Every structure is written in C-alpha cells, then in structure tokens.
Amino acid sequence: MANLAQPATTRLNSPQAVARRRRQYMRERAIEALLFACAAVSVVVTLTIVLVLIRESLAFFSHVSIVEFLTSRTWTPLFSDAEYGILPLVLGTLLSSLVALLVALPLGMVIAIYLSEFAGARVRETLKPFLELLSGIPTVVYGYFALLIVTPLLQATILPNLPGFNVLSAGIVMGIMIIPYISSLSEDAMRAVPDSLRDGSLAMGATRLQTSIKVVVPAAFSGLAAAAVLAISRAVGETMIVAIAAGQQPNFTFNPTESAATITAYIAQVALGDLPHGSIAYQSIFAAGLTLMAMTLVFNLAAYWLRKRFREAY
Amino acid sequence: MPTVLNIVSPMDALPPPKMEGVDVKVFYGAKQALFDVSLPVRNRSVTAMIGPSGCGKSTFLRCLNRMNDVILGARVEGAITLDGQNVYDKTVDVVQLRARVGMVFQKPNPFPKSIYDNVAYGPRIHGLSANKAELDGIVETSLKKAGLWKEVADRLDQPGTGLSGGQQQRLCIARAIAVSPEVILMDEPCSALDPIATAIIEELIDELRQNFTIAIVTHSMQQAARVSQYTAFFHLGYLVEYGETRQIFTNPKEARTQAYITGRFG
The missing domain is CATH 1.20.5 (Single alpha-helices involved in coiled-coils or other helix-helix interfaces)
Structure with missing residues (x-):
C-alpha cells in the first residue's frame, strides 16, 4: 500500500x-x-x-504420356490393354456436379432470399438448424437414397428407361446435400447488404420482393457467386453418393441419364482393392487425385477471385 | 376530411398544406417518440424540421411516407394527410404513396448499379415509360433537375457508387424525382457532405421547390434558415413551435426555441 x-x-x-x-x-x-x-x-x-x-x-x-492422360476418351487402367484417359472421369464429375448445381442453386437462392429478406427472426432461427441438418446427413445414406428411392421414383414417373445406376439421381441428391452450403453462404452475403439500400428501394415504392431481387441480390452478387462456386467445389469432391448411385463404369458422355464414374468414385473403387503397390494402376489413383485437387483448387480460386472482383464496399 | 389544426393562424398568402400531420403519436415498442404533433407541410415550399438529436424530427419525417412501417414494433397514431387523404388509411397503397412522396436519406445510398439504372429504377418498377427512348428522356431530365447531368452525361453506364459523396447524393435526388413525386422528404441530406457539396445541394433544394413540396430534417440551423420558408422546432418528441422561417429565427415565441437557436442547448 x-x-x-x-x-x-x-x-x-x-x-x-x-x-x-x-x-x-x-x-x-x-x-x-x-x-x-x-x-x-x-x-x-x-x-x-x-x-x-x-x-x-x-x-x-x-509410364503414361500426359497427352494420352488428358486426351484419350477411355479409362481402363485395370484391363490388360489398359488405357489411361482421364476425360471420362472428369466428365462424369462435372456432369454430376452440374446436375447438383441445377438443383441446389435455384432452391438455395430462394431459401436464402426468404430467410434474409422475408422470414422473421423466429422463423429463421427455427428453419436454419433443419437446413444445416441436410449437410449433416451421412453421404452414404444419401447414396442409398438416390439409388433406392430417387431412381425408382424417376423410373416410375418421367423416365421409364432410366438405368438403375445413373448420374441424374446422384446429381439430384447431391444437389439436395449442397443446398445448405448455398443457402447459408448466400444468406450471409445478403444480410451483409446495408439496410440503407433496402430503405432507398422501399422509399422508391418498390415492394419487398422487388427490393430483394433488384437491389439486394445484385449488391450481394460476389458473395452469391462465391457460394455457388464453393458448393460446386464440394460437389466435385463428393464420393459416396456418386460411387453408390451413378454406377462405376467410366463413360465418356454428356447425358446425365446414363451411368458414369466420377474421379472420386474411381478412387474409392480402386483404393479398396488389392492393387500391387507401385503398379501403374496403383499410381493412377494419385494421378486421378491430383486432377481432382487441381479442379477443386480452380473452383476455390474462382470463388476467391469473384468475391474480390465484384465486392461492393460500403 | 380530418380536422385541420394549424399552430399559426393561416394567412391568405400562405400556400395550402400539401401534407399535414394531425395529432401524430409514434411509439417504438413501449417508448413514445412523438407526442401529438400537428404540422402542415405547405405546397411548393420547403419546411425544415430542426431540434436536438432524438427530438423526433426524423421520426415525423418517416411518418410522411410510412417508412416507419419497416421498423419492427413501431406504431403510429393520429393522421397524416396527403391532399386531404389519410395516408395511414387501410385503403392507401403504400407503393403508390411512396411514388408520390419520395425520400432522400442522410447517407447517400445509390444502388450498386450504373448511374443510368439508378435513376431508371423507380420508372421501371412503376412502369412509367413505354419504351427505351422515353426512359432515356426521364433519366436525362431527372439528372438535369438534380444538377448532375453535365458531370455524368458521358458516363451513364459507370457505377453510381463510383461518384463523389456530393454527386452520389444528387444522384439519389435524381433517383427520387425520376418518378415525378409531389413531395420530397430529405433526412439530413447534407450531413455526410463537405461544405462545397452542401452548398450545391442547398442551391438545388431552392430550385426544386418550384416543382416539388419539400420537407427537410436538418441538424444545421443555418441550413434551415438558408433553404426553408417554414420551420418546425421539435424537442423531446413535442413540436415546440412552427412558423415562417424568418419569424422562428428572428422572433421566436417560445423560450425553448429562442434558447435552441441561440445555441444555449442542443
């Protein structure tokens, strides 16, 4: 003291x-x-x-020329006359991701607009956990859901000739899985739009829907685009759903109603087998993995760039 | 038509009220923000609302185009009339009302769109133009009236957010007048601007009163004295005094008005 x-x-x-x-x-x-x-x-x-x-x-x-790897349309590394063209796998991956995006983007955006611009605080806080739950469901469950529910449903209704394994079902279910990615990232982006812009629009006599679509969505564009790209990135890397429901036959096709294998499905299929360590087939897993990583890297960089390029500073 | 209560006895020379608040009370939740305010906004003139922060002047302004509707828990009692009709009447379409009563905010808030699209926003949502040429005309006229045309005529496709603060605020004024409103509300439109930009806006307000009825909230008493013909002094949610601007600033009737305009509180 x-x-x-x-x-x-x-x-x-x-x-x-x-x-x-x-x-x-x-x-x-x-x-x-x-x-x-x-x-x-x-x-x-x-x-x-x-x-x-x-x-x-x-x-x-x-062992394999990089030109063959990138241009050949056949991927048969386990056959005796093996061919190593990654294109069918890349195509399968992009096709299933595209279907997923076509499902998830409209739904996710509408959900985000509703949650951010229309829902009251209580509705929002009730709905969001349920939505997040969608991404918490194990993907193997989604896979069987696609195979055993969605495919038969499509066969019974609009596509009677749909094969049991097909890209479409896998893509649709994958789309449902990535809805929360899109909706929650988009909602964050839209809620970051300052109220002064909403006030400005409402004071012009715009309705809330007009304000949401014509002012808030464009203002949040960079965030929304980034959300979509990150969701694709997630879909590209998804394994179980496509491995189970899309079939595991590499198939050079642009038609989602056919079966096809993705890069991830191939890796999952082959990595479980008893491939001799050091064989070309064994090494092909790594080449496929590197390709996949390059793809997701490109998507993530695109998201980063979009976010910076179209960012509105307030 | 509700009873018209005038604080000052209307002389024949005074323009008729375009809008009028009658016993307006506003509550935010349990808190009352405005107490029995009766105030005319006279046709084709500028009415300034002054008073210390939290006195209710902005609250009253936001009643005039029902922007308080947006605020959760806000409740308005009494009547606000536009050409004699109560704007809080159930039959009034708030979209229509806001097309007739435009607003300019404290902070310039251009949309993240091109200069052209900012001005065209209102005409587009209200379907005011039949074709592109007509819309082009509206955009040009509005920008001219807002005194911005010369500065932006050659870059209408540039983003509105890229303009300077004062230009942004004039863009917001152009946006507001593009739907040909009858009344323009301005909520401290110069508080985010430097003195030169402020002077330009004040000059503009003086021109706009030829065609529009203007209600402006301002923190600056000099601004109120410069741009307005009528002034209302608010304090703690009450309208203390309303009158012609010259009278309020030279010969206020209320002691509190006198104290405020001479800077003894506020």
Missing part, C-alpha cells in the same frame, strides 16, 4: 515490476508461437499431401 504513495514512474521501474513485465512478455511470445504452430499444421499437412500426390503422379506419368 505504501507503494501507491510513490510516483507512478518509481513504481513502474521497480525491480519487481520489471521482472513481472519480462515474464509477461515471455509468456505472450510463447503463446504466440503456439498459435502459429497450430496454424502451421494445416499448411504443412496440405503441402505434404500435395507433395505425395505429385511424387506418385510423376511415377505414373513416366
């Missing part, structure tokens, strides 16, 4: 105070280093995976 009577500078410079500040400083540095290490783990893991993929892929490409 006597210390308090001294001038502040004296107290701050006392040996105890100096030692205390020193300890405090060391502790801060230690915590900082720990936090950095945690952040670094994710980077290190990602880099390691990429390195492994590249190393095994290089081995693969020493």
Whole structure:
C-alpha cells in the first residue's frame, strides 16, 4: 500500500515490476508461437499431401504420356490393354456436379432470399438448424437414397428407361446435400447488404420482393457467386453418393441419364482393392487425385477471385 | 376530411398544406417518440424540421411516407394527410404513396448499379415509360433537375457508387424525382457532405421547390434558415413551435426555441 504513495514512474521501474513485465512478455511470445504452430499444421499437412500426390503422379506419368492422360476418351487402367484417359472421369464429375448445381442453386437462392429478406427472426432461427441438418446427413445414406428411392421414383414417373445406376439421381441428391452450403453462404452475403439500400428501394415504392431481387441480390452478387462456386467445389469432391448411385463404369458422355464414374468414385473403387503397390494402376489413383485437387483448387480460386472482383464496399 | 389544426393562424398568402400531420403519436415498442404533433407541410415550399438529436424530427419525417412501417414494433397514431387523404388509411397503397412522396436519406445510398439504372429504377418498377427512348428522356431530365447531368452525361453506364459523396447524393435526388413525386422528404441530406457539396445541394433544394413540396430534417440551423420558408422546432418528441422561417429565427415565441437557436442547448 505504501507503494501507491510513490510516483507512478518509481513504481513502474521497480525491480519487481520489471521482472513481472519480462515474464509477461515471455509468456505472450510463447503463446504466440503456439498459435502459429497450430496454424502451421494445416499448411504443412496440405503441402505434404500435395507433395505425395505429385511424387506418385510423376511415377505414373513416366509410364503414361500426359497427352494420352488428358486426351484419350477411355479409362481402363485395370484391363490388360489398359488405357489411361482421364476425360471420362472428369466428365462424369462435372456432369454430376452440374446436375447438383441445377438443383441446389435455384432452391438455395430462394431459401436464402426468404430467410434474409422475408422470414422473421423466429422463423429463421427455427428453419436454419433443419437446413444445416441436410449437410449433416451421412453421404452414404444419401447414396442409398438416390439409388433406392430417387431412381425408382424417376423410373416410375418421367423416365421409364432410366438405368438403375445413373448420374441424374446422384446429381439430384447431391444437389439436395449442397443446398445448405448455398443457402447459408448466400444468406450471409445478403444480410451483409446495408439496410440503407433496402430503405432507398422501399422509399422508391418498390415492394419487398422487388427490393430483394433488384437491389439486394445484385449488391450481394460476389458473395452469391462465391457460394455457388464453393458448393460446386464440394460437389466435385463428393464420393459416396456418386460411387453408390451413378454406377462405376467410366463413360465418356454428356447425358446425365446414363451411368458414369466420377474421379472420386474411381478412387474409392480402386483404393479398396488389392492393387500391387507401385503398379501403374496403383499410381493412377494419385494421378486421378491430383486432377481432382487441381479442379477443386480452380473452383476455390474462382470463388476467391469473384468475391474480390465484384465486392461492393460500403 | 380530418380536422385541420394549424399552430399559426393561416394567412391568405400562405400556400395550402400539401401534407399535414394531425395529432401524430409514434411509439417504438413501449417508448413514445412523438407526442401529438400537428404540422402542415405547405405546397411548393420547403419546411425544415430542426431540434436536438432524438427530438423526433426524423421520426415525423418517416411518418410522411410510412417508412416507419419497416421498423419492427413501431406504431403510429393520429393522421397524416396527403391532399386531404389519410395516408395511414387501410385503403392507401403504400407503393403508390411512396411514388408520390419520395425520400432522400442522410447517407447517400445509390444502388450498386450504373448511374443510368439508378435513376431508371423507380420508372421501371412503376412502369412509367413505354419504351427505351422515353426512359432515356426521364433519366436525362431527372439528372438535369438534380444538377448532375453535365458531370455524368458521358458516363451513364459507370457505377453510381463510383461518384463523389456530393454527386452520389444528387444522384439519389435524381433517383427520387425520376418518378415525378409531389413531395420530397430529405433526412439530413447534407450531413455526410463537405461544405462545397452542401452548398450545391442547398442551391438545388431552392430550385426544386418550384416543382416539388419539400420537407427537410436538418441538424444545421443555418441550413434551415438558408433553404426553408417554414420551420418546425421539435424537442423531446413535442413540436415546440412552427412558423415562417424568418419569424422562428428572428422572433421566436417560445423560450425553448429562442434558447435552441441561440445555441444555449442542443
């Protein structure tokens, strides 16, 4: 207590105070280093995976020309007269993702517009957990849902000649799965649009729907586009649904009512088998994995670019 | 027609009220923000509303085009008339009302669209033009009336958000007048602008009163004195005094008005 009577500078410079500040400083540095290490783990893991993929892929490409890999329309690495054209798998992947997007984009956007612009706080807080639940359903369940419910339903109604395994059902169900990605990211983007713009539109005599569609959606465009691209990225990487419901025959086709294999389905199918370590078929998994990673990377970069390019600053 | 209560006895020379508040009370939830305000907004003139922050002047302004409807828990009692008809009447379409009573906000809020599309927004949603040429005409006239045409004529396709603050506010004025409203409400339209941009807007307000009825909320008493013909002084949710601007600033009847305009509180 006597210390308090001294001038502040004296107290701050006392040996105890100096030692205390020193300890405090060391502790801060230690915590900082720990936090950095945690952040670094994710980077290190990602880099390691990429390195492994590249190393095994290089081995693969020493046997198979990169031109054949990128241009041949046949993918039969397990046959005796093996051909290694990734295109059928890429096409299967893009086709199923496209179907998914056609389902998820309109639905997700409408849901987002409703939640952000029309729903009251209580409705929103009730609906959102249910919506998030959609992405919490195990994908293997979705896969069987596509195979055993959606496909028979389509066969019984509009597409009687639909094969049991087809891209369409897998894509539709995958679309349902990614609805929450689109709706919640889009809702965030729309809610970030300042109320001053809504007021401006309403004061012009616009209705709430006109305001939502003509002012809020364009203002949130970068976020909405990023949401769509991130959702595609998620669909491109999805494995179980397509592996179960789309069939596992690589098929160079643009027709979603046929069966086809995606990159992920191929990897899942082959990685489970007893491939000899170091064989070309074994290495083909890594080449396919690298291709998939390149694709999702492109989509993620596109989302990042869209977000920056069309961002409105308020 | 509801009873018209005038605070000052109307002289023959005064223009008739275009809009009029009659015993207006506003509640935000349980809190009452406005107490029995009766106030005319006279035709083709500028009515300024002044008073310290939280005095209810903006609240009253937002009653005139029912923008309080948007605020959750807001409740309005009394009547606001436009040409004698109560705008809070069940039969009144708020879309129609807001086409007749436009608004300019405190912070310029151009839409993230081109300059052209900003001005064309209202005519488009209200279907005011039959073809592109007509719409072009509306956009040009509106920008001219807002004194912005010369500065933006060669870049109508550029985003409205890229303009300077003062230009943005004039764009918002052009946007508001593009639907040919009868009344324009301005909620502190210059508070985010520098003195030069403010002077331009004030000049513009003076021109606009030839064609429009204007109600303006302002923090600046000099601005009220410069641009308005009538002034209403609000304090703590009550209308303290209303009269011709010259009288309010030179010879206020109420002691509180006197104290406020001479800077003793506020």
